[in-house]
Amino acid sequence: MPFILKEYPALSGEKIQVHLVKNLKIKTSTAQKSISKGRVFDEAFNTLKYGDIIDSDLIYMAQFEGHTRGLKPLFQTTSFAIFEKPSGIVVHPISKNTEYCLLDEVRYHFGPDANLVHRIDAETSGLIMCAKDRDIESKLKLMFEEKKYQKSYLAIVRGHIKESVIIDTSIQKEGKNIGVRMAAGSEGKKSKTVINPIKYDEKKDLTLVEAVPVTGRQHQIRVHLYSIGHPIFGDPIYGVDDDFADAYLDRLLDDKRREEVSGSHRLWLHANYLEFNYENTLYKIYSKNRDLYEQFLEDN
Numbered sequence: 001m002p003f004i005l006k007e008y009p010a011l012s013g014e015k016i017q018v019h020l021v022k023n024l025k026i027k028t029s030t031a032q033k034s035i036s037k038g039r040v041f042d043e044a045f046n047t048l049k050y051g052d053i054i055d056s057d058l059i060y061m062a063q064f065e066g067h068t069r070g071l072k073p074l075f076q077t078t079s080f081a082i083f084e085k086p087s088g089i090v091v092h093p094i095s096k097n098t099e100y101c102l103l104d105e106v107r108y109h110f111g112p113d114a115n116l117v118h119r120i121d122a123e124t125s126g127l128i129m130c131a132k133d134r135d136i137e138s139k140l141k142l143m144f145e146e147k148k149y150q151k152s153y154l155a156i157v158r159g160h161i162k163e164s165v166i167i168d169t170s171i172q173k174e175g176k177n178i179g180v181r182m183a184a185g186s187e188g189k190k191s192k193t194v195i196n197p198i199k200y201d202e203k204k205d206l207t208l209v210e211a212v213p214v215t216g217r218q219h220q221i222r223v224h225l226y227s228i229g230h231p232i233f234g235d236p237i238y239g240v241d242d243d244f245a246d247a248y249l250d251r252l253l254d255d256k257r258r259e260e261v262s263g264s265h266r267l268w269l270h271a272n273y274l275e276f277n278y279e280n281t282l283y284k285i286y287s288k289n290r291d292l293y294e295q296f297l298e299d300n
Helices: 016-023 028-036 102-110 134-145 220-227 242-249 255-262 291-299
Strands: 003-009 058-064 080-085 125-131 149-158 165-167 170-173 182-185 193-201 206-213 269-278 281-286
Touching: 016 028, 028 058, 080 102, 080 269, 102 125, 125 134, 134 269, 149 220, 165 220, 170 220, 182 220, 193 220, 206 220, 242 255
Parallel strands: 125 269
Antiparallel strands: 003 058, 080 125, 149 206, 149 269, 165 193, 170 182, 193 206, 269 281
16 A cells, blocks of 8 residues: 555644654655645544644654555666656556555655656556655756656557648537546647657558647647547547446446457557756657557557
8 A cells, every 4th residue: 555654753742743843854845745634643543733732642644655566767867767657557646545656666766755747647658757856856847847848759549640740729628528538629728739650550540650749738649639530549538439438437447348449458658758958968768668669560
C-alpha cells in the first residue's frame, strides 16, 4: 500500500504544526499538507487539525512510502530524473487503495521530497520527469507552465494520413455523459497539434505518426486525431460509443471485449521526445522504446 501509518513521539501542550516542524524536523510544507489532508492523528486516532494542541504521548502520520517493481530512471542528474512509464500505470495514487503508481518509483529511488513535474495519462506510455527536491520541483514546474520545453509523441492511428497536418481547433468539455471526454470545435481553449506521418501499414490500415503538441490541453492529441477521423488505435474513450466508454471508465471491461471494440489492449500513444534547457544545459531525451511501435506494425 502506498500510505503507511508511522508512529512519532509527541509533546503534550504543543501545537501540532509546531511539533511536527520544530521537534520532528519535518519540512513546513510537508507538515502543512499532512495536516490539511487529514493525515495526522493523536493516540486515539482522532484527526488533528491545524492549531490543535497535542494531548497525548504519541502521534501518527499517514505517509506515502514508495516501493519498486523494478522500474529505473532512463536518465538522471543531481537535480532531476527521467522515467519511461509503461502503459497502464497511473502517475499519482488515485486513492489510499492505489497499490502502485509511478510516484512509488520516484519516492523509492529519491526519497519523500522527490515529486513528478508533469503528468501523462495512465494509458499513455513514455517519458516523464521528476524533481529530486521541492525547490527543483518548483523551478521545473514553472518551466512547464511557461512552455519552455519541446516534446513529441508517437501514435498509431486508424486510417491513412498521407501528409503533415496542423490541427488548431479549440478543445472544451464534451458536456455529455462521459465526464472526462473532451471535444474539438470552435469554442473552448485554443489548441494546436502538428501531425507528421512516419509509416503506413496498408494491410492493417494503420499509420504511425509523430504528434507535436504546441499547446497542452487535456487529451489534446487524442481529441485532435479523433476530430480529423483518425482515432488512436486502442483508444477506449474516443471513437467508441458511450456505453463502451462508460464500461471502460468503470473498469467493467475484460481484455477480450476491449480488443474487439478498440482494437487493442492499450492506447498506442507514447511520449517519445523531451527537449529543454536547465541551468544553461540543453537536454534532448529520446525514448528507448520507439522501436516497439515499428515492431507492433510488423508483428500484429
